[in-house]
Amino acid sequence: MPRTGDSMRGLAVFIADIRNCKSREQEKKRINKELANIRSKFKGDKQLDGYQKKKYVCKLLFIFLLGNDVDFGHMEAVDLLASNKYTEKQIGYLFISVMMHHSNDLYKLVIQAIKNDLSSKDPVHICLALTCIANIGTPEMAEEIGDEVPKILTSPDTLHGVKKCAALCLLRLFELKSDKFIHAELSSRLIALLSDQHLGVVTSACSLIQALVTANTVEYKGCVSLAVSRLSRIVSSTDLKDYMYYFIAAPWLSVKLLRLLQSYGQPTDSAVYERLKESLETILNRATDPPKSKKIQHTNAKNAVLFEAINLIIHYDSDAALMVRSCNLLGGFLNSKETNLRYLALESLTKLAVSDFSRKAVMKHQETVVQALKNERDLSVRQRAVDLLYAMCDRDQAEEIVGELLAYLEKADYSIREELVLKIAILAEKFAQDYKWYVDVVLNLIRIAGDYIADEVWYRVTQIVINRDDIQAYAAKTVFEALQAPTCHENMVKVGAYILGEFGNLIAGDERSGPIVQFKLLHSMFHLCSNQTKYILLSTYIKLINLFPEIKGDIEEVLGNDNQLRNSDAEIQQRAMEYTKLSQIASSDLLATVLEEMPQFTERESSLLAKLKKKSNTLVKERDDGDNTSLQNVELSSAPVDVGGSSLLDLESPSGTAEIPEPALESGTPQDSPVLNNYSAPPAAVAAAPPAPAAEPSLLDMFGGAPPATDPTKVQVVTGLIECNEAAQPNFKAFICSRNNGILFENEIIQIGVKSEFTGFEGKLQVFYGNKSPLPLQGFNTTLFISPKDQPSLRLEGQKVTLLISAGAQIPQTIKATAVAAFGETPLLQISFSAAGTAHTMVLRLPLLVNKFCKGTGMGAQDFFMRWKNLNLPAQECQKVFKASRPMDNDLVKGKVQGFGFQVLEGVDPKPDNLVGAGIIVCEGSQVGCLLRLEPSKPAQMYRMTVRSSREGVPELLVNLLSQDL
């Protein structure tokens, strides 16, 4: 086609002018001149004809392309839409779709013009309108024109050129307003488009159906067999006339069809699947055929189809033979000259590496992949190699792969280091056979890429060291050595400080790492560190005082130094001050209690995985298993409860010693950081706990109860058993007044145990499912149920468990509970699975009771009676007389009441047999004070129990619970 003499001279001259400009200023000047010219023309009295408008609008487009703001001309463009000349209409639509946003006032006119064109007899006009909607559709258009488009699309008279546009136009409208276009009649006609004679129509329809399928999978299921037969026809044909692209039949359509099929599982109809399998095999076979053309386009198109076919095979994940063949083909591509192919092959292999069918076949290429990591020039290809190594890593290969990744880390691009560090840390933890190796790897990470260590990485290593006593001495020794290096990253100081503070004593025997040496080494870094690290170091110092009383003097000197006590940072001041006082006042026994070794961290989902997921949502999903699954919200309160509004009333505390919520003094330490929560909190909590006024103000009371380092809510533990039938659960009672760990359920197939922990308004349950049978439990699934009444009062969040528990294995599930308000019923846990072909379902009550959030509180007699009298409304009291179900032993009853959550107050009630207690139910944002009076009558073997509370309904809850177990 020659360059036609059709367009606008003024435009060409203007463009030439712009191109002749020698500087940006000159260009700007010329553009402004032109803008002024066009503006005056548009505003002028003289009526412009269509050609002139077209020319000016086109100039504006060019000016816009150069990156200049154009804020007029819209009206003129809309005028052009109404022209009956095709070229003018066309440029009008172009202007609108490039430059106009639908917030523009003129949009109503645009919609009107589109409507007119849709009803035009001229197909080219219809196409223009449809194209415009497809490009810039708005919800209003869907509303006003939505009904027209499906008609055009499904009418037998419509030309295929128009049909193509209509299909994509409908796709846009569907995305804007999906509910309008879902009905059975339409879906069957749309599916039929897949058999259209014109391949262009099928291509567009394929995109449309792909989108519709995601919204309505069932209704469009019919597209599978049509797509398979279409694909089969394309694959087997050698001559599709115009749709042959460099000897490949309709590659785009093939890719689209293969994508569409990935919306569904493997076809259940065996005839359909056989046909599909045949096509897939043909595609795989062709990959190794000699090329029909030397042109890159030929191989490109061929491979586009091949990769998509492999994606489908991976998606089905069922045919080992096909998957292994795919692996081998892709393995061949790893040595291809084409960078694109190497990139895509690595990517697909990563997906294959997580399937059991092809895992081994992928492993064969490990060496090549490692080579790619070393030699590949393209960063993005190297990154794919990292992903693949991460995905294919297993216990046997871990040391080698982690070693390679560490080597790569040293020269890796800075932009990917953080992610790489996370991946290495996760692999090292997951596949560690020897935890010494794990510690070495993480310390190496810090050494090599200290700046790129996310906090989660070093939190995690300290957690693991604390939980495994077999490596603590080794860890202490290793960090001590690492800290001696001439340069040492701050993150290393953090880990070192933490570990030496806990386990420094384990290496103190050697005089080269004696107490004073450790302290001096740590303190030599102090002045170089950020405040965050200084906080940790200060905590370490006080811990060292406990570990090594002989260096108390040296440490007190540092703590009491004005550099700390008068530091500009309040947190440093506070820590230094409190630690100094603690060290001076407390006896060594008390110190040992306050500063005792950190308790073990309960296992929960690795914070590293969460972090990595946040960073990249690439392949983490597939790597998850049992203990590392993503948190799944099992139950969420539908509406947030307004707790702030009523909290003041609820703070009505019986003793005046209501627990003050932990102040947010952990500046710089994220609230959710597992390590620091406990470690850096003591000073804050010590400061926050007010002295108990009534009781003897002993130091033990001051310190013993409060610091989170020693578990503040000590709950007793008992073993019990629950049956599915919750009406008769004799042993569940045992959970009421007591401990939280034990077997929930056990039969010959499964054993379900629970461990729980409550802190403030938060509880954490770990449920362990153990498979006792010789066969795997399949389709394993758990669901939590909260009574509708309690839905806003209790929030649960739990991990998902794996679908399969192999014989003899045990998997944990973590459930987090938050008490938003006092709740009545215990949540239920439904478990279903199939064992040896039989389906099992059971429902268990979880030992999550409202009194688990109750915390005892002390007060004097006067205080008690004053509060008791104030709570005199009928709804604030509940009384019950009941028969004792156990021997009425005073000590036993006292133990039960305390285990329930009340503090027993001595000397309040004049009758020695009577028992009074006080407690606070800690909920999120509110606290409910509760008082108890229990009067036993031994001759009658009866109790009279009275509970008063500031919150209605709570007395009944507590009475009902506690009376069950007395």
Place this chain on the structure above:
Amino acid sequence: MIKAALIFNNHGKPRLTKFFTYYTEEMQQQIIRETFLLLSKREDSVCNFLEGGTLIGGSDFRLVYRHYATLYFVFCVDSSESELGILDLIQVFVETLDRCFENVCELDLIFHMDKVHYILQEIVMGGMVVETNQTEILTHIEAQQRIEKQEAGIFKPSGRMGGAPARALSAAKSMAPNVNLPKLADLQNISLPSFKKL
């Protein structure tokens, strides 16, 4: 879905920008700049896909591009598109341009910006591939051109309009030696490499 189709030259000057999702003008300019910075550093031997910049949508998006002589053709796509497929689509686009403009060069794109848009429209619509068959695409464009000629013939005396852009183009080309813009000698390089070689 194809989120955007961009053409810019080796200096980052945009020659075609088409966004299929709405971005403010400012964002559009930033995306073009960012994309150019990402691509201009890449050697020709590295792979033709890279993860999208921060502006255009993060890790779910990829830039698929080809570099022809002085021009970069870039499609920004999400994960539902096949990378090799898009690479071929760019090829179809360029081949079509070449057929329409007879050995297309950068100047053709500049002086016929509207036509480039129309050609793209025949291939990609609303971010989806609409046609890949070159013969069909060309038929459509020729049909459009016929209408254009007719309308020009009916409503404007052909003498006034005929050959104007061609003249302007040759004028621009002949002016080229006097300005900083591509010299005549360079024009050979500007024109796209013959596809038979590729």
